[in-house]
């Protein structure tokens with residue numbers, strides 16, 4: 001599971017990790033939230049549209065609706081087929097963005113996450129950490145979240161770092177490193193030897 005601010009490099013790492021697993025002959029699936037299913041792609045459009053304001057709870061409910069479809073329709077079937085699932089964003093994103101960022105009650109976010117996932121937890125979580133200013137400078141066409149100011153992203157980052165401390169096999173990776181170094185840091189923590 002890859003987590004991090006907008007433009008922290010999740011999509012880039014999903015691609016590099018996919019290549020690294022393919023080179024080792026490990027069956028895998030790369031996917032993302034929101035938007036990892038057909039319905040999810042529609043939800044993603046609505047969620048990221050800068051022209052569409054919505055209340056924080058609405059945002060959370062749409063995110064967990066997307067997550068439920070994704071877990072049941074994509075992640076569980078892939079795991080059952082013996083694939084490694086590489087996913088950009090999951091439950092921690094809702095806790096960091098809708099909880100720490102938007103100020104919703106963390107217990108409400110936790111309960112909805114639990115409902116959406118049936119308790120399915122990732123084996124590994126990698127937080128691509130970087131200062132919000134660096135992330136912001138990497139973005140061009142800004143979506144609804146990226147339109148938020150630095151203060152919002154500072155809150156989200158603080159949340160991520162705090163949340164990561166409670167995650168088993170949760171690692172903070174320096175997202176300011178060049179892409180291949182970030183990928184190396186992640187691979188070094190995965191159980192690849194002996195495969």
Ligand SMILES: Nc1ncnc2c1ncn2[C@@H]1O[C@H](COP(=O)(O)OP(=O)(O)OP(=O)(O)O)[C@@H](O)[C@H]1O
Pocket residue numbers: 004005006007008009010011012013088138139175176177178179182
């Ligand atoms: N380690 C890196 N160092 C410098 N630039 C990077 C690095 N990783 C990615 N980038 C660049 O930053 C931009 C955002 O990267 P990417 O799309 O992978 O981030 P993301 O976390 O998936 O963003 P989003 O949350 O918006 O989907 C891209 O232009 C990408 O080329």
Ligand SMILES: [Mg+2]
Pocket residue numbers: 010011012088
């Ligand atoms: Mg991305």
